[in-house]
Amino acid sequence: MALLELDNVGLSFSGVRALDGVSFSIEAGALHAVIGPNGAGKSSLFNCISGIHRHMEGRVRLDGQELTGVEPTEIARLGVSRMFQNLALFEHLTVLENLLLGRHQRYRTGLLRNLFWTRGAREEEVRHREKAEEVIDFLDLEHFRWMPVAVLPYGIRKRVELGRALCMEPKLLLLDEPTAGLNQEETEDMANTLLDLRHELGVTQVLIGHELRFVMDLATQVTVLDRGRVIANGPPSALRNDTRVLSAYVGGTVAA
Amino acid sequence: MPTRPLVIRYEDDLQLFPGLWHKAGAVLTLAVALGYPWLASERWLTVGNLGLVAIVGAAALMVLTGFAGQVSLGHAAFLALGAYTVAVLGNKWGWPFWLALPLAGAVSACVGVVIGAFALRLRGLYLAIVTLGLVFLTQHVLLAYPEVTNGLSGTSVPMYWWFRGDVGSAASVGDTWQLGPVVLGFERKLYFLFLPLAAGTVWLTKNVQRSNSGRAMMAVRDQDLAAEVLGVSTTQARLQAFGVSSFLAGIAGAMFAFQQQYITVEPPFDLNLSIQFIAMIVLGGVGSVFGAVSGALAFTFLSPLAESVGHALPLIQQLTSAQQATVLLSVVVVLVLVLEPMGLFGVWLRIRRYFQAWPFRY
Numbered sequence: 001m002a003l004l005e006l007d008n009v010g011l012s013f014s015g016v017r018a019l020d021g022v023s024f025s026i027e028a029g030a031l032h033a034v035i036g037p038n039g040a041g042k043s044s045l046f047n048c049i050s051g052i053h054r055h056m057e058g059r060v061r062l063d064g065q066e067l068t069g070v071e072p073t074e075i076a077r078l079g080v081s082r083m084f085q086n087l088a089l090f091e092h093l094t095v096l097e098n099l100l101l102g103r104h105q106r107y108r109t110g111l112l113r114n115l116f117w118t119r120g121a122r123e124e125e126v127r128h129r130e131k132a133e134e135v136i137d138f139l140d141l142e143h144f145r146w147m148p149v150a151v152l153p154y155g156i157r158k159r160v161e162l163g164r165a166l167c168m169e170p171k172l173l174l175l176d177e178p179t180a181g182l183n184q185e186e187t188e189d190m191a192n193t194l195l196d197l198r199h200e201l202g203v204t205q206v207l208i209g210h211e212l213r214f215v216m217d218l219a220t221q222v223t224v225l226d227r228g229r230v231i232a233n234g235p236p237s238a239l240r241n242d243t244r245v246l247s248a249y250v251g252g253t254v255a256a
Numbered sequence: 257m258p259t260r261p262l263v264i265r266y267e268d269d270l271q272l273f274p275g276l277w278h279k280a281g282a283v284l285t286l287a288v289a290l291g292y293p294w295l296a297s298e299r300w301l302t303v304g305n306l307g308l309v310a311i312v313g314a315a316a317l318m319v320l321t322g323f324a325g326q327v328s329l330g331h332a333a334f335l336a337l338g339a340y341t342v343a344v345l346g347n348k349w350g351w352p353f354w355l356a357l358p359l360a361g362a363v364s365a366c367v368g369v370v371i372g373a374f375a376l377r378l379r380g381l382y383l384a385i386v387t388l389g390l391v392f393l394t395q396h397v398l399l400a401y402p403e404v405t406n407g408l409s410g411t412s413v414p415m416y417w418w419f420r421g422d423v424g425s426a427a428s429v430g431d432t433w434q435l436g437p438v439v440l441g442f443e444r445k446l447y448f449l450f451l452p453l454a455a456g457t458v459w460l461t462k463n464v465q466r467s468n469s470g471r472a473m474m475a476v477r478d479q480d481l482a483a484e485v486l487g488v489s490t491t492q493a494r495l496q497a498f499g500v501s502s503f504l505a506g507i508a509g510a511m512f513a514f515q516q517q518y519i520t521v522e523p524p525f526d527l528n529l530s531i532q533f534i535a536m537i538v539l540g541g542v543g544s545v546f547g548a549v550s551g552a553l554a555f556t557f558l559s560p561l562a563e564s565v566g567h568a569l570p571l572i573q574q575l576t577s578a579q580q581a582t583v584l585l586s587v588v589v590v591l592v593l594v595l596e597p598m599g600l601f602g603v604w605l606r607i608r609r610y611f612q613a614w615p616f617r618y
């Protein structure tokens with residue numbers, strides 16, 4: 001069953017055609033990779049799914065529910081969460097506070113009860129803390145809980161951002177180049193984490209990758225974008241020797 | 257040196273004074289605050305009251321600027337609204353102060369939320385300019401209805417215990433009480449009224465900071481796009497920040513009016529006042545309640561000191577004492593920021609780190 005359906009999605013920026021007639025679907029439980037050269041429109045596609053580009057054409061459906069024209073906050077509530085290509089963490093807040101913000105929309109107490117720090121507000125705080133601690137445990141972030149994000153090294157920050165997305169308990173997790181800028185060891189850790197997520201928690205993931213090899217090893221399904229268009233779509237085994245894919249990657253890191 | 261007991265439940269992390277040292281610090285602060293009005297001279301008692309007013313005003317601005325990242329030059333307008341609300345309620349209808357006070361906050365908060373809605377898409381410099389406009393607009397409106405506000409000549413601010421007309425002749429808070437050897441003059445009574453108000457404000461703003469509502473404001477401040485994608489409504493967070501901030505600013509304005517007993521529109525409710533509050537939170541350290549309190553106190557207590565040393569200093573002897581204080585305080589603010597960008601809060605963090613590592617120095 002398709003969890004996410006993209007139907008003829010298009011997007012233009014004053015002349016630049018970032019996306020053009022993009023249609024494909026993502027199965028529930030899949031680890032679906034989207035690859036393509038620089039400027040192919042991969043991040044733009046994510047922005048369309050999470051509702052950031054209001055001027056998008058075409059339609060996006062999650063679990064049969066229309067996402068087109070829906071506010072980003074509402075799309076988040078429906079179960080889409082994401083990791084940004086260039087980290088978008090709350091720099092001055094601690095790791096724990098960043099993770100708790102992932103639970104923001106599940107809080108039931110509002111400003112008034114928070115102002116007076118009522119019993120309900122306190123209990124809710126503890127409840128969400130417990131959930132955040134599970135994620136901290138899963139991602140080995142125990143040592144960094146109380147540290148402001150600004151002082152952390154890049155590799156840890158990537159993990160914090162993944163953690164923040166996981167705290168939302170998403171149906172669909174959008175990962176925009178989660179391994180960019182990581183060293184070999186950190187990349188392997190990230191790959192293992194993504195596999196664990198799929199096997200243990202069954203989260204559907206869409207992964208944007210640059211490195212063909214990393215993506216081909218992990219993904220269950222691959223979509224190749226080039227200049228805003230889908231040029232190939234299928235399981236990695238079928239695409240490995242596809243000439244269209246290889247030609248889009250001339251000069252890139254092609255799998256051996 | 258264990259500074260806090262072992263945390264075994266997540267509830268323990270939510271406490272304001274988790275460890276022995278925190279509790280000791282709280283008790284010490286309370287002792288100083290309660291002892292101060294009995295030891296201070298009349299002049300310093302007044303400074304103390306102004307300090308408590310400044311704490312409420314600075315904490316209010318901290319919510320808007322420090323937490324939500326909305327730089328506002330309009331703070332003076334909200335204080336003016338609070339001040340004139342209690343003046344009018346007292347003069348026209350003889351309301352008791354404890355009823356007028358929350359209403360002053362409410363009036364100011366209503367205007368704050370409207371301005372907040374109006375300024376939703378504005379940020380940085382643009383917001384600063386719109387809020388600056390609010391100061392002029394408020395001044396203009398207050399002066400345009402002299403039959404209500406008494407216009408340019410200013411208005412007295414009566415402070416009644418109960419409704420005027422009821423209970424015989426309405427007792428004014430200004431009357432001196434004599435209980436045996438204990439004398440409670442106007443300023444001393446005000447002090448014991450302002451102290452819980454300031455403490456309550458600190459508690460409320462701390463609760464905002466440590467709760468989901470405050471985190472949402474800070475998320476919008478740091479990364480508004482990411483905040484939206486996480487489900488944080490930037491509109492709601494900004495409006496809440498405006499609401500809480502202007503409510504507390506209205507209270508601060510009302511407290512100031514009661515303390516002054518007679519107020520005019522300008523001075524004090526002008527751009528200069530807004531900038532003073534910005535200086536306070538910058539001096540204290542933007543983003544923390546501690547910064548608001550320490551900045552407010554440092555600012556109010558340094559002013560009279562600066563005035564008394566000003567005439568002895570070269571270059572600035574020719575200026576009026578108020579100008580001397582302004583110059584000296586500006587120098588202090590700049591120096592603190594050059595040495596410690598996080599303000600007094602940063603200094604405090606350093607001291608704390610030193611003691612946490614004590615007796616090892618590294």
Ligand SMILES: Nc1ncnc2c1ncn2[C@@H]1O[C@H](COP(=O)(O)OP(=O)(O)OP(=O)(O)O)[C@@H](O)[C@H]1O
Pocket residue numbers: 013016017018036037038039040041042043044045085
């Ligand atoms: N906000 C924007 N305004 C104008 N043009 C944009 C904007 N966002 C993206 N573009 C353009 O759209 C095209 C696709 O960009 P996008 O960021 O989606 O590519 P990408 O596949 O993520 O590339 P990369 O691998 O470098 O991350 C590019 O030509 C880019 O210049």
Ligand SMILES: [Mg+2]
Pocket residue numbers: 042043044085
């Ligand atoms: Mg990209």
